[in-house]
Amino acid sequence: DGGITQSPKYLFRKEGQNVTLSCEQNLNHDAMYWYRQDPGQGLRLIYYSQIVNDFQKGDIAEGYSVSREKKESFPLTVTSAQKNPTAFYLCASSPTGQGRTYEQYFGPGTRLTVT
């Protein structure tokens, strides 16, 4: 079955450590996205990538970094510079091209807790 996988589901880290969240998709989508969701809040876009080896900052990119070396993979690194990293992180992908409506398909999320 095609879909998006995020691992792990729960992640715990000590303050000051970098941590990388995994996102893999087998939907053959060109575009991938990372969002942050805080309790009771909506989604905020961190980074997105429309094609391999290219990515753009979203609304809250500070303290985060990404890479897009393969079409299937879009890992997110939460660095020690991110002041409040505890949150629920969602990865999504989207088909692109003329005539597309750009609906996004989401993974199950990773809940990161930093203490």
Added chain:
Amino acid sequence: GNSVTQMEGPVTLSEEAFLTINCTYTATGYPSLFWYVQYPGEGLQLLLKATKADDKGSNKGFEATYRKETTSFHLEKGSVQVSDSAVYFCALSERGAQKLVFGQGTRLTINP
């Protein structure tokens, strides 16, 4: 810029009640409109979509009609179930843009 405004929650209903969750948008051009649902501890699932004026998206008993004249995309269901308890997000994507703009979400609780 583009924006989406949803009715504030939480919304609490009894089973079999009629549901409306309001969504209005501001956008240049002719956006595509979406409703997503998020169950506790999970990612978002695409519930339905509409791509042009007067289109009606529908899925699992939920419906929403793209109203260009009122810039609205209200979500409705005739008879809700306990299993519909979730957070619902309205979103738009402007043509040619590869990003979605989300509303703040509306938490729905259905009591038996």
